[in-house]
Amino acid sequence: MWRQPKAVWAVAFACVVAFMGIGLVDPILSSIAKDLHASAAQVSLLFTSYMVVMAVAMLITGFVSSRLGAKRTLLLGLAIIIIGSVAAGCMSSIGGIVGWRGVWGLGNALFIATALSTIVSSAKGSVAQAIILYEAALGVGIAVGPLLGGILGDISWRGPFFGVGVLMAIAMVATVFLLPSGNVKGKPISILAPFRALRHPGLLSVAITALLYNFGFFTLLAFTPFVLEMPAIPVGLIFCGWGLALAYTSVFVAPRLQARFGTLRPVIGSLTCFALLLVVMAIFTANKPVLVICVIAAGLFLGINNTLVTEVVMKVAPVERPVASAAYSFVRFGGGAVAPWLAGKLGEEVSPHLPFWVGAGMVLIGALLLAVTRRLFASVDATDTAPAPAAGSLEEAEDLTLAEEMA
Incomplete structure (x- = not known):
C-alpha cells in the first residue's frame, strides 16, 4: 500500500x-x-463561511474537473486557497476575514473532491487501501494544523493564514512537477450529476448521516476552544493530539475493525461512542481536564468513522467517483456550516453546556439512521479485489477507472 507512484504522494x-x-x-x-x-458566534463564522461555500462549490467540482482535467483543477483549487488565506491574514475586520475564508472554501472544494478521486484512481492496490492513504493525509493535516496554528498564532493571529499560503505554494510546486498531466475526459460530467446521484438511497442515507455527525464534529472543533479558555499553543497541542489519534485509527484500526466486523457495525459503534463523549463534555463543560481527555479520545472514534464512511461513499452509488464525492460532500458540509455558528450562539445566549448536548443528539440520530438503513449497504463489504492502476499516466488511470465503473 505504501509503494505508490510519485503522483499519489504529490x-x-x-x-x-x-x-x-x-x-x-x-x-x-x-x-x-x-x-x-x-463574539464567539461571529468568530465561528470563519467555519460557517468556509463550509457553506465549500458545500455549494462541491456541486460544480465534477463539472469543472471533467473539462479542465484533474491536474488543472487541483492547481486551480490550490491557487484559490493561497489567495483566500493570504487575503484573510491581511484583513482588519471579522467580516473581511469571514469573506476571504469563504474564498478559501471554494479552493478547498475544487481541490478536495478532485484529490480523493485522483488518489483512488491512480493508487496501487484496492479502493480501500487508496482511501486509507487519503484518510492518513487527512489525519496528518488535521493533527499538524492546530499545532502550527498554535505556534504561529502565539506570534500573531495573522500568522496561521500566511503560513497556509506558504505551504500551499509548496504543495502547488510539488503538484506541477510530480503529477502527470491528463487530457480532458471525453464525456464531461453534467452540473446536475450530483443531484441525480443523491437519488440513490444508499448515498443519500450516508450523506445525511454525515451531515448529522458533522454537527458534533464542528461543535467540538469550533466551540471547545472558547470553553477551554487557554492560550494558542496549549489549544494547538490539544487538537494536535486529537488529530494524531484520528490519523492512527484511520490507518491502523479502521481496516482491522472492518475485516472483523464489516463496515457498518464499526461506523455505528464509533458514532455512538462519539455521541457519548459529547454527553460527557456537556455535563463537565467547566472541567478542563475532562474536556481535554474527551477531545483527544474523540479523535479515536472520528478516525474510524472517516475512513469507513468514505469507503462506503466510493462504493455504494453506481456513479463516477468524483460525482459521488461531490454529492456526498455537498450534503455533509451543510452540518459543518450550521454547527459552528449555532454552537457559538447557543453557548453565548443560553448555556455553554447546550452546544455539546445538541451535537451529541445529532450524532446519535445519525447513528440510528445508519442502523435503520443498513440493508442499503449490503454490497459494500463485497470483496474488493480490483486493484487501482499500478502505473502509467493519470489519464490512463482515469480511463481504467471509468471502464471499470461502466463494466
Whole structure:
C-alpha cells in the first residue's frame, strides 16, 4: 500500500496541507475574538463561511474537473486557497476575514473532491487501501494544523493564514512537477450529476448521516476552544493530539475493525461512542481536564468513522467517483456550516453546556439512521479485489477507472 507512484504522494502531500486549514484557526479563535472585539458566534463564522461555500462549490467540482482535467483543477483549487488565506491574514475586520475564508472554501472544494478521486484512481492496490492513504493525509493535516496554528498564532493571529499560503505554494510546486498531466475526459460530467446521484438511497442515507455527525464534529472543533479558555499553543497541542489519534485509527484500526466486523457495525459503534463523549463534555463543560481527555479520545472514534464512511461513499452509488464525492460532500458540509455558528450562539445566549448536548443528539440520530438503513449497504463489504492502476499516466488511470465503473 505504501509503494505508490510519485503522483499519489504529490497529491497526498497537498491533501495534508489542505486539511491543515480545517484546524489551523482553532487555536487563534479566542485571539481573533479579543483583538477584533467579536463574539464567539461571529468568530465561528470563519467555519460557517468556509463550509457553506465549500458545500455549494462541491456541486460544480465534477463539472469543472471533467473539462479542465484533474491536474488543472487541483492547481486551480490550490491557487484559490493561497489567495483566500493570504487575503484573510491581511484583513482588519471579522467580516473581511469571514469573506476571504469563504474564498478559501471554494479552493478547498475544487481541490478536495478532485484529490480523493485522483488518489483512488491512480493508487496501487484496492479502493480501500487508496482511501486509507487519503484518510492518513487527512489525519496528518488535521493533527499538524492546530499545532502550527498554535505556534504561529502565539506570534500573531495573522500568522496561521500566511503560513497556509506558504505551504500551499509548496504543495502547488510539488503538484506541477510530480503529477502527470491528463487530457480532458471525453464525456464531461453534467452540473446536475450530483443531484441525480443523491437519488440513490444508499448515498443519500450516508450523506445525511454525515451531515448529522458533522454537527458534533464542528461543535467540538469550533466551540471547545472558547470553553477551554487557554492560550494558542496549549489549544494547538490539544487538537494536535486529537488529530494524531484520528490519523492512527484511520490507518491502523479502521481496516482491522472492518475485516472483523464489516463496515457498518464499526461506523455505528464509533458514532455512538462519539455521541457519548459529547454527553460527557456537556455535563463537565467547566472541567478542563475532562474536556481535554474527551477531545483527544474523540479523535479515536472520528478516525474510524472517516475512513469507513468514505469507503462506503466510493462504493455504494453506481456513479463516477468524483460525482459521488461531490454529492456526498455537498450534503455533509451543510452540518459543518450550521454547527459552528449555532454552537457559538447557543453557548453565548443560553448555556455553554447546550452546544455539546445538541451535537451529541445529532450524532446519535445519525447513528440510528445508519442502523435503520443498513440493508442499503449490503454490497459494500463485497470483496474488493480490483486493484487501482499500478502505473502509467493519470489519464490512463482515469480511463481504467471509468471502464471499470461502466463494466
